[in-house]
Amino acid sequence: MPTRKTGYGSATAPPPPAKATKTNVPSKTTSSKPAPPMTVPARSPTSQATTAPILRAKEYLNPPPFTYAPEIAVPARKSDQHVVKWLWKAGRAYLTFYKTGISHVRQTSQLAKTLREKAAKTPDKDTSEILTRAEWQIVRRSRKDALRLPAFGVLVLLLGEWLPLVVLYITPLIPEACRIPQQVQRSITKLEDKRQDRLRRVSLDAMRLMSKDRRPVGAMNMDMPSFQNDAKPVPWSEMKNMQWKDMTLFELMLFAAQHDCYPRVFDWLHATPPKWLLQRNVRKTLAYLKRDDELVERDGGWSALGKEEVERACVERGIAVVGKREDELRKALAVQVRGGKF
Template sequence: MSLTPGLRFSRSAQYVLLSNVAVPYPARLPYANLRRRLNSSSRPRAQRPRGSPRTVLRRASTASETKPAHGPPAVSVPFDPKSPGSLSTPRDPIPPESTLNPPATTRPPPLDLPARGPDVSQFSYLFRLGKAYMQFYKAGVKAIFTNRRLLRSVAPPSGTASAGGALPTRAEVLLRARTRHDVSRLPVFGVLLLVCGEFTPLVVIAFPRLTPMTCRIPKQVEALRRSAAARREASFRRLAHLRAARGEKAAGAADGKLVAGHIARSLGLTSGWWDKAGLDSPFASSVADGAVAFLAQDDALIRSGGGVGGIEDAEVMLACEDRGMDVREKEVGELRKRLEKWVRETESSSEEDSKDKVKRLLLNHELLV
């Protein structure tokens, strides 16, 4: 039966739309089918697995559910939002980078903003700019779910020992900490992203701490670093004033509340509203002790993993930020030297002695500025 031109066009359009859904982009090219026929005819045909179709489907479905054995994350690679994010356990001997650096999906993906040319209209440029931000946020949210899958497959649950009773590596500890940080902020940020859409970058500047780490734009990161440096300087001035008022040369262990309040402020562990009120948070002591214990553990993991030389440049900056150092307008080499000095000075045979050394370094203004 002959078809009218209208029906012929509608059937061809329907075929194109349906084929675009399931077929990848290279297969839609005109010569893709010819190349597939040539390749299939030139190589031997694989045998079909034995069993009924249900058995074959059951095997394929259960194969994807098998979880890999516990092991340290592999060497982190540049962020690729299209990658599944699976980690492969390297063969022995394990390189130091695989145990020191968490996956690249725990950091923000690269943000590629379009450049406005002289012949590009304002509307077209803003449209492309909003599209670039939406792609960035989409990749960041996808990275959070990727990190959750990595955490279930790589690191054991909290409070349990890993395979062979080995202690967790630095990569596993940071993967768990950053994933918890991002997952706790994902519901609020998801609502904000759905409501604001392309205008989200204008809103998150006012609420920088509500954004997951994988979704922070460069301007937001700079704003957080600038406010942290200003708050840290104010905390050091307040500490010096209290020392002078009390006639103390140093804030030692005899005045634990004074030290805990300074650590909580300099590391950004409490809200800035307490600083405006001139008071310390009632939870300053507990959060400061937790941060000191975390830094002492991180220093020990760095030493056991091979030293600062095996840490990536991006992770060196984040490690210095965790220790209250100002990383603005500083080269990575200088920050690496400061981190090496920190890790070397906190080394001790006793855990409590290592924590005391961390507290003394957090009171060292010259090292942190």
């Protein structure tokens, strides 16, 4: 390798090649650490918190399923099936229905007895203050069915599979949990026809009723609607504010016609029931419906009522239910009770 001259003219050997210098700094090692596990956020309890009050409200408002009539499945007649054989199978289906219904009545009666004992522990309070709306209705309804059960049991033993042929004509003797759907619809239809006939008769006889019993001087005047031959029921939201002591004979007849507060014998005789009878029955009906309204509002509201309870509430408040769907009944009940809002 040729020498390189410096500035003073002397030749010097080239410097040796530089050695690779090793440092004591350790080399960085890339260690593969496992990635942290992905955490899934816990489900918000908002949905559970909102559904719990709804379920609780339905439980407080609606009686258990065994307090209603069981479902019935009558076999359809085949084309090549003899009529006697089909009647026998249909009768067996009805007999199973009645046995299940009797079991429901007994269960309801036992539950009502337990609820009465529960309410009796605090005698200084009213039963409705201790029990829920569903329990209060169970106690009230079980009394009538318990009275009907012995006679109905005798009919089941005597007639057996042929009992459906006569039950349509003895509905008042049949417990509610043992009534077939056709029987229920027939009784509701007759009730609505009777209501319309009575309202029409009250509208035609309004002048005589008003002249026979006028409101005392100084009493609060009530704006009563004017009726024609096609008289329509007065909304319950207006009627529940009435005081039975201040009602005239016309107002008592109007309320009684809409809520079935006097026997059918007066319709057959074309006679006006006595005022004392109307006052007693109107007072009981008003007290029951007002208390039921308060319990429904307290325990969850009208929207939490089940289908069976909505239909029953409409019937008790003079609302037509025949041929209407559940949503139509709920809307009609809202209009009658709270002016269109639940």
